[in-house]
Amino acid sequence: MPQRRPTSILVAFGGNAILKEQQQGTAEEQFANLDSALECVADLIQEGFKVIITHGNGPQVGVLMRQGEAAEDLVPPMPLDVLVAETQGQIGYMIQNSLVNIFRTRQIKRSVVSVVTQVVVNADDPAFDNPSKGVGRFYTEEQAQARMANREDLVMREDAGRGWRRMVPSPEPIDVLEVDFVKGAYSGGTW
Amino acid sequence: MIACGGGGIPVLFRDGRYRGVEAVIDKDRASAVLAARCGVEVLLILTDVEQVYLNFNEPDQIGIDYMSVEEAMDYLQEGHFPEGSMRPKIEAAIDFLNLGGERVIITSLDKVKEAVDGRTGTHLSWA
Numbered sequence: 001m002p003q004r005r006p007t008s009i010l011v012a013f014g015g016n017a018i019l020k021e022q023q024q025g026t027a028e029e030q031f032a033n034l035d036s037a038l039e040c041v042a043d044l045i046q047e048g049f050k051v052i053i054t055h056g057n058g059p060q061v062g063v064l065m066r067q068g069e070a071a072e073d074l075v076p077p078m079p080l081d082v083l084v085a086e087t088q089g090q091i092g093y094m095i096q097n098s099l100v101n102i103f104r105t106r107q108i109k110r111s112v113v114s115v116v117t118q119v120v121v122n123a124d125d126p127a128f129d130n131p132s133k134g135v136g137r138f139y140t141e142e143q144a145q146a147r148m149a150n151r152e153d154l155v156m157r158e159d160a161g162r163g164w165r166r167m168v169p170s171p172e173p174i175d176v177l178e179v180d181f182v183k184g185a186y187s188g189g190t191w
Numbered sequence: 192m193i194a195c196g197g198g199g200i201p202v203l204f205r206d207g208r209y210r211g212v213e214a215v216i217d218k219d220r221a222s223a224v225l226a227a228r229c230g231v232e233v234l235l236i237l238t239d240v241e242q243v244y245l246n247f248n249e250p251d252q253i254g255i256d257y258m259s260v261e262e263a264m265d266y267l268q269e270g271h272f273p274e275g276s277m278r279p280k281i282e283a284a285i286d287f288l289n290l291g292g293e294r295v296i297i298t299s300l301d302k303v304k305e306a307v308d309g310r311t312g313t314h315l316s317w318a
């Protein structure tokens with residue numbers, strides 16, 4: 001039985017669409033990866049889909065953590081929520097720039113915008129009692145113990161035989177604070 | 192429209208206001224919530240592999256063309272999908288369908304067109 005063709009799609013890009021594992025992480029590499037990864041979004045739009053894009057930020061947030069640590073004697077390091085916000089702007093810009101150029105080439109009249117998005121989690125989420133998601137770079141055990149001695153709230157653990165790493169909670173998403181804006185803007189079909 | 196980057200900025204409601212918290216939200220699960228709340232029909236989760244597999248990386252590995260929610264939950268329980276890789280994607284797919292979404296497609300970046308046309312990828316829906 002033929003199914004009705006859907007008209008709306010959310011495309012969730014993984015981290016490897018932006019940065020491949022063996023790459024250094026330069027801006028040029030990330031733009032080049034996106035230039036090819038985002039062609040499929042233009043295909044979907046040309047087929048009549050309304051599209052929302054989401055993306056990962058693992059490597060990018062790891063770099064920001066590392067920069068913060070390297071400069072912690074000069075300027076205060078930012079907490080993880082602020083770093084996630086920074087990557088939304090950084091990667092959002094890269095996607096916008098790449099996609100706007102693809103649209104221009106294909107003569108698609110469409111604006112591309114990124115929304116800094118806050119996602120509500122529950123304070124009672126059991127994840128807060130069990131930080132299980134590794135973030136940032138790997139350390140030796142001695143380095144990790146020294147960092148934990150300096151910061152009471154820091155949890156670091158051996159992660160899959162690759163060294164010691166900061167562990168943070170990964171709570172369930174409950175709601176998106178900016179959802180009304182996202183819904184209104186994307187369903188109009190011009191963004 | 193680009194939203195929920197990195198799973199979104201995690202915030203808690205505490206003492207009468209929203210505050211950021213030192214945590215990370217799985218980006219596929221946040222995508223599921225966003226897609227459902229926006230009334231999006233299809234959630235397309237891109238990953239390194241063209242399909243979801245049973246017995247992944249074993250000699251008897253088998254690609255899944257279609258899974259119902261019930262089948263997906265059975266496979267999860269049987270431990271088919273590894274923590275930290277395919278498992279959260281399957282959980283996100285189930286979340287989205289539970290929240291009223293119509294269809295989930297899991298595939299790789301280079302197969303988007305074929306997967307949306309139903310020729311590859313792993314597709315999930317209620318029936």
